[in-house]
Amino acid sequence: MMKRLLVSALFLTSVAVPLSGQGGRGARAVPAAGPPAPQLAFHIEEDFFKLPENIWPSEAVGVALNSKGHIFLLNRGNHPLLEFGTDGSFIASMGEGSTIFHAAHSVRFDAEDNMWLVDAGNNVVVKFTAKRRIVQALGRRLEPWVYMTHGIERAIPGPASFYQPTDTAVGPDGSTYITDGYGNSRVVKFTREGNLVKYWGDRGARPGQFNTPHSIVIDRNANLYVADRQNNRVQVFDTDGKFKQEWPLDGLAWSLCITPGPNQVIFVGSVGKVYKMGLDGKVLGTFGKLGRLPGWFDSIHAIACPDEKTVYVANEFSYRFDKVVLDQGAQPSSR
Template sequence: MSQILGHGQHRYEPLPEWGNLPSDVILGDVAGIAVDDNDRVYLFNRGDTPVVVLSQSGDLLAAWGQGIFTNPHGASIGPDQCLYLTDNFDHTVRKFTLDGKLLLEIGTAGVSSGFMSGRPFCKCTHAAISASGDIFVSDGYQNACIHKFDPRGNLLKSWGTPGSGPGEFNLPHNICCDVDGWVYVADRENSRVQVFDQNGRFETQINNMHRPSGLAITPRTCPACIVGELAPYLHVNRDFPNLGPFVTFMDQQSRVISRLNASKGPGLGAGQFLSPHSIAYDSSGDLYVGDVVDADWHAVMRESPKPEHPRRFQKLRRVADTDARTDPKSDR
């Protein structure tokens, strides 16, 4: 019997055999995951084939993107059913059709705006698209701001500075837009999600989390945040328990609704996480989580040898309330 993770209305069963890749498709770190309206799953990864498309059942549908990207980082699909891919080493956001035709490139490939410049882009991380088609980009590893573009890629507004106050950032890592137009930013090294209106006015923050990396939101008004929390990495706290890595559901009042936390602890097995960098869900409510292995392997699993072909992603099936296998205590 598989372990059931989480509790309440957010319980999940890991599916260890999901994902039928041929032997010649070897994924790198799955830095970005997106799911389209037909439940096709897009794995934006750092292997030789940057975009790998799977069916809901895990069968390979397409693979493309060779020779385009420098370091895949973030993936999202807009209301226009186009794929937006963020390359943090290349300082670009590219918009594609779902079959890989390039439609738009924001930023100049290989050209940085400069460290903490406040201008697009300096190691941008992720993009989110509003219902009206505006594009919001988190920027990023060497910047501390959000940029808003119109659907044609024209810059409309930038906001944010380095720091820990409202509207300040310490590595804005992922970004989402909800159905009401609010913008959610995973402010990773400030251990919070900040919420803004579409003009960059600070509304609130969601905290009680640790180093939010992956971020998704549930599809409703006042959504819950689905947060991929990273483990500690400093020598002074990296052995502390209950600080990740795991996937957490949080409401707008910073309360934990459910936590997917394998009893086996961190790792790359079914139901385990190492660095949950990307999160998406399909029409059934099933979750897809991508792990970045290289960045955190020695900090989190330094007692274990790194596997030759570590598992880079996994699917977790949502368990219905009536499922007899559900054990609401299994996440602790």
């Protein structure tokens, strides 16, 4: 069980260093249209997560797996972070009473099993070791006047400050990429040590612009994929912020996960639906339908995919986490 964490620990490693410049924008590159994507058959493992009787999740906002295959569920209730074993057995809860979870938004693990927590309410991204000790914090908590002054502009001063960040991805070299999503409409890059390198993006719908960059992942070849939620697309960049491609969707791009291994695929969580996509932007299939009953999905705030057949889904507004198993073939699901 994690002990109460002090807010002051968050701000010891805040950074404010010179900016190296924004990434360039490339020409619009859109994958060619193909035949309609198949509906993927699936089933949900009902009651997979064995919750104690005294714990009830609230808004389901994050899901991630560590190297042991343990599943971490992030919610906005009194027990913000819940850890489960590979069989769904409850292990521990963390974050009770901690201000770090003021408005929890996402949780991720890097290759070294460090845990990254994005707190959109405090405008910070916190790095924990595998033993849950804080070793780095990016961003800083903002005073109320900042929101009042810059609310209309949807931006804040200072390149190393965030305005409601949404997600993070860690590259092979330890560089950290943060979607500074609700307020600043950009991606921010930091070194392993927490020094600001650069940022790119502003509010808009052109290539390299964003309207709520909500999720981010990185592949084996160091390509970055950003869920540009309100623009209904995924954008692809290199690690210097150069635009490479965009993938238009027929729904909001809420969340992303990418499978491990040599042949990676991406799952995109939307509203009531999940897209399975190749790294070339081709839609390999979709599954799900809109609803709050078991077996249906609402706004998929976060998604995790330890392999190509298993997907964990955070249904934000039905306060529910699901383990989804894709069945063989591409026949329409009965759900």
